[in-house]
Amino acid sequence: MTPSSDFQAKLARYAELLVRVGVNLPAGGKLLVNAPLDAAPLVRQVVRAAYQAGALDVRVNYHDEHLGLALLEDGSDDAVGFLPDWAAQEAQHMLADGYARLAIRGDDPALLKHADPERVARRSKLTAQAMREVSAAVSSFAVNWTVAAMSTPAWARVVYPDLPEAEAVARLWDDIFKVTRADLPDPVAAWGQHTADLARRAEYLNGKQYAAVHLRSGLGTDLTVGLATGHIWQGGAERAKNGVVGVPNLPTDEVFTMPHRDRVDGWAVASKPLSVRGQVVEGIRVRFENGKAVEVTAQQGEDTLRKLIATDEGAAHLGEIALVAASAPVAQTGTLFFNTLFDENAASHIALGRCYSTNVQGGDDAERLKAAGGNDSLIHVDWMIGTPDTDVDGVTASGEREALMRGGEWVI
Secondary structure, eight states, rough: OOHHHHHHHHHHHHHHHHIIISSSOOHHHHHHEEEEEEGGHHHOOOOOHHTTTOSSSEEEEEHHHHHHHHHHSSHHHHHOOOOOOOGGHHHHHHHHHTTEEEEEEETTTTTTSOHHHHHHHHHHHHHHHHTTTHHHHTTTTTTEEEEOOOHHHHHHHHHHHTSSSSHHHHHHHHHHHTTTTTTTOHHHHHHHHHHHHHHHHHHHHHHOSEEEEEEOOOOOOOOEEEEEEOOOOSSSEEEESSSEEEESSSSSSSEEEEEEEEEEEEEEOOSSOOOEEEEHHHBBBBETTTTEEEEESBBBOOHHHHHHHHHGGGGGEEEEEEEEEEEEEHTTTOOHHHHHHHOOOTOOOOEEOOOOOGGGGTTTTHHHHHHOOOOOSEEEEEOOOOOOOOEEEEETTTTTTEEEETEEOOOO
């Protein structure tokens, strides 16, 4: 089926949005695009938009997730545990050379459903160790970067299992265009207003410097998240160390900061399934005590969740707390996307594992980051706990409480 001219126009606007708002590529800039094979039509538009913006060089790395499945199902134990020393060197060199990064996601959420969880965990940890320097540089905004999504048959079938494949793919594209505002006449201008709104809330919270935030929901979440000393709330647009201001996630509706790794207490109950390591984990309930996950259960995929938390010492602690209005565009679709980029922007959430060094004053210094309460880990996995009845309070150092959200909506 040949795509309609209307779809092609939206795809072109979406590509322009990724280049001009997402990575905000300046004239003379360089860009690395990581994308699945199915993303070729979108990637071609992105490359055109990048060169029209004055790019000096654009590089594309395509990947096929089924090659990883083949390794896990048919590879020897030695093969699963092998990764050449040079595997991360290209990415390290491109970061050092100032290449902005655009990652396009469209993975099959259930691809590894029947894979051995032990092998999945082993391979995931090995890859995370090899890419640790790259991940740390990206999370600290050494360069401008963004993560976005595209509709693929494998993903669309999971999101809309009752629709024929072609209709499911088209429906998912409509969702993507809607929540990223690419269906508007001027998406770039719309994002300017949206990021200004997020910045205003972040500025308000930074001025308050609460000691903690307390979240409660009808599902059973009753969680006090102590905040890192000198924490910084962020949201929407971010300035990278190279001076470029971009939007790391498209879509994004979160305002987020750094928890203190040892000051999180209470129950966190997931409001949506978590798609992680090619598997779906549902019905998550975790109790934190002195910052650490001490009780962990899930109705489905509990073994995957436990292996995730056992990745390293920091994986059982939090690296992020994010507040999202229940009326955010992703939530308004009423769709469960089985994709963290989307689902995390439909609900307030927390993240197990590594913190963002930009979320605390002086975070580039490892000792200051640790002293402030920052958490280190090979993983950073967001999962959703917000609901339309979630209440959030800011708690001052003296114990006074101030309303931040009521019924899932901002009141500031």
